[in-house]
Amino acid sequence: MTALTAPARPAIGSGRRRFGALVRAETTILLRNKTAVFIAVALPFLMAVAFSGIAMDRELLGVTLGIILLATGLLFVVYYTLVTSLVGRREQLVLKRLLSGEPTPWEILxxxxxxxxxxxxxxxxxxxxGGLLLGAPLAHPWALVLAVVGGVSAWTALAVWSATWTRTVESAQLTTMPLMMISLLLSGFSIPLSALPEPVERLAHWLPMTPVVDLLTFAHTGITPAGTPVDGLGAALLAGGWMLLPLLLWTLLGFVAGVRGFRWDPRS
Amino acid sequence: MTSTAITPVAQDHGSADVLTLTGVRRSYPTRSRFNVLTGRRVPVEWFEAVRGVDLRVGRGELFALLGTNGAGKTSTVELVEGLGRPSAGTIRVFGRDPVAERRLVRHRTGVVLQASGFPPSLTVAEMARAWHATLTRPLPWAELVDAVALTGRADVEIAKLSGGERRRLDIALALMGDPELLILDEPTTGLDPESRRSIWDLIKARVVAGSSVLLTTHYLEEAEQLADRIAIMHEGVVAAEGTLAEIVADAPARISFVRPSGLSLTDLDVPGASVTASDTVTLTTHALQDTLRRVLTWAGDTQLAGLDARSASLEQVFLSIADTQELR
Known part of the structure; x- marks a missing residue:
């Protein structure tokens, strides 16, 4: 065995190396879980096929395709799979093991x-x-990035939060249902928001999925949720910022509540 | 005690203690209400599992925490591991708070939890490699896997390992960071004698190298074999603490034999010893050698069938603690 008195070996550990190792292990675990891979890879495409019947012309179909893949991806790939991963790892006491070692809570989550x-x-x-190939226009490419980054942050945070009150992998199907249903119904890609009563429509834009749809629509068509086109980059950025705001708030809320209330031990 | 009487080595800026617990208490909510808005549970009723524990573990010392199931051993050790905060009292690991200052503590400790917590679909090598990459000053992972005799199982999924193999992997990971303090929560529970011995050897080697160890166990033999000092926990408090010799010092030794027909017990002069006699005569005494000499003198040439003389054992002390306090 090693002697403590030996000159200290160089410290090779760093946050990046640590996080990289955890990500690699998690990727391996994910790829070996057939159910998770199916949900993460196939489901969004099935949803895309199912929902794309709504759009009539090719141009609109192009826009819709991107929206459906991003939205269902956020719900099934990021949100649902992350909730089940965190809860599953907690049930296996993996989270507890990692927390007893050097990884920080943020790295583990x-x-x-x-x-x-x-x-x-x-x-x-x-x-x-695919949407662009079908002829969808692209007015503000940077808004695509906002939609993806904003959506990913918000739904990651919401997954951590949902994991705080999800006890088992099986019960995740129930605990994730409310946010999934609300998002499928009230984000404008299954039911047009204009078909809803005005107050509901306005509220819908503050839900965690609608702004993603808004931003993506805006990126393609240049038309804001209010239905008006925007002239000039400054005004466009401002409009994009407003659409991003609810996602930032959901990210903040999800992480604050999620990290504070997180249970690392299934017994606690 | 059989081995590992280790004198403390380098001092840590005046304090030889790597671990101190002062007035530590820990309560668990037994009933709580869930607040959906904050995502937090609001406790309504509590159970106090740790009720004021004071302990210290010196540098280079192997300290064993004994106790029956539910005595509060794991609840205490988890606080040392920084997995929870005490509801009262303070815990210092290398003089630091293991929760608030985890960054300054974690790279100096190695932990074996009561339950291993391995992702079942990873292989031994994948787990060892991943763990290695999380450590500040890791030892080569393959060496550790070899030290616990798992090299031949390196490509086997953890789900397919036996309980003993899983525990050995656990020990390998705990040692991989070259820790100054090893925290082992029942490391050999459920293992066969051979696996247990090999884990004992690894722990002993670590102590020889200068590490301190906090070990919980409900195997008395394990504590007797390994520990420099022992604490016996019962119902959330430390009921006895000291070296093995100190703990058994207050407990009486015991002599017993089958009552011989040709001798009268009234002639047996054993001051300070108490005698109970039926078919078997039992004497309890704090002066084993003197009492035994008097018994043998009394017996003379008569054969004492079933003669047995033994010092107080840890088991005896342990059982008396478990019994007496449960009567309260």
Whole structure:
């Protein structure tokens, strides 16, 4: 065995190395879980096929394709899969082990999200790319980035929060239902928001999925949720910022409540 | 005690203690209400598992925390590991708070939790490599896997390991960071004697190298074999603490034999010893050698069948603590 009196070996540990190792392990675990891979890879595409019947012309279909792949990706890949990953790891006492070691709580909570982010970006890229091939316009490309980054942050935070009150992997199907249903119904890609009563429509824009749809629509068409086109980059950035705001608030709320209330031990 | 009488080595700026617990208490909510808005549970009723524990573990010392199931051992050790905050009292690991100053503490400790907490789908090598990359000053992972005789199982999924193999992997990971303080929560529970011995050897080697160890166990033999000092916990408090010799010092020794037909017990002169006699005669005494000499003198040439003389044992002390206090 080693002697403590030996000259200290150089400290090779760093936050990046540590986080990288956790991400790699989480990626391996994810890829070996057939159910999770199916939900993460196939489901958004099935949803895209199911929902794309709504759009009539090719141009609109192009826009819709990106929206559906990004939105269902956020729900099933980032949100649902991350909740089940965190809860599953807690049930296996993996989170407790990691917390007893050097990884920080943030590293432990975010590591399983990274492979999901990569999957989501690929899917969103395919959706948007396919949409452009179908002839969808692209007014503000940077708003695509806002939609993806804002959506990913908000839904990652919401997953951490949901994991605080989800006890088992099985019960995740129930605990994730409210946010999933609200998002599927009230974000404008299954039911047009204009069909809703005015107060509900206005409220819907503050939900965690609607701004993603708004931003993506804005990126393609240049038309804001209020239905008006925007002239000039300054005004466009301002409009984009307003659409991003609810996502930032959800990110903050999700992480504050999630990290404060997080249970690392299934018995606690 | 059989081995590992280690004298403290380098002092840590005046204090030889790597771990101190002062008036530590820990309560668990037994009933709580859930607040959906904040995502937090609001406790309504509490159970106090740790009720004022004072302990210190010196540098280079192996300290064993004994106790029955539910005595509060794991609840105490988890606080040392920084997995929870005490509801009262203070805990210092290398003089630091293990929760608030985890960054300054974690790279100096190695932990074996009561339950391993391995992702079942990773292989031994994948787990060892991943853990290695989380450590500040890791030892080569393959060496540690080899030290616990798992090299031949390196590519096997953890789900397919036996309980003993899993525990050995656990020990390998705990040692991988070259820790100054090892915290082992029942490291050999459920293991076969051979695995237990090999884990004992690893722990002993660590102590020889200068590490301190906090060990919980409900195997008395394990504490007797390994520990420099022992504390016996019962119902959330430390009921006895000291070296093995100190703990058993106050407990009486015991002599017993089958009552011989040709001798009268009234002739047996054993001052300070108490005698109970039926078919078997039992004497309890604090002066084993003197009492035994008097018994043998009394017996003369008569054969004493079933003669047994033994010092107080840890088991005896342990059982008396468990019994007496449960009567309260």
């Amino acid at each position: 975010l590591a399983p999200a990274v492979p999901l982010w990569v999957l989501l970006v690929i899917q969103a890229g395919l959706g948007v790319g």
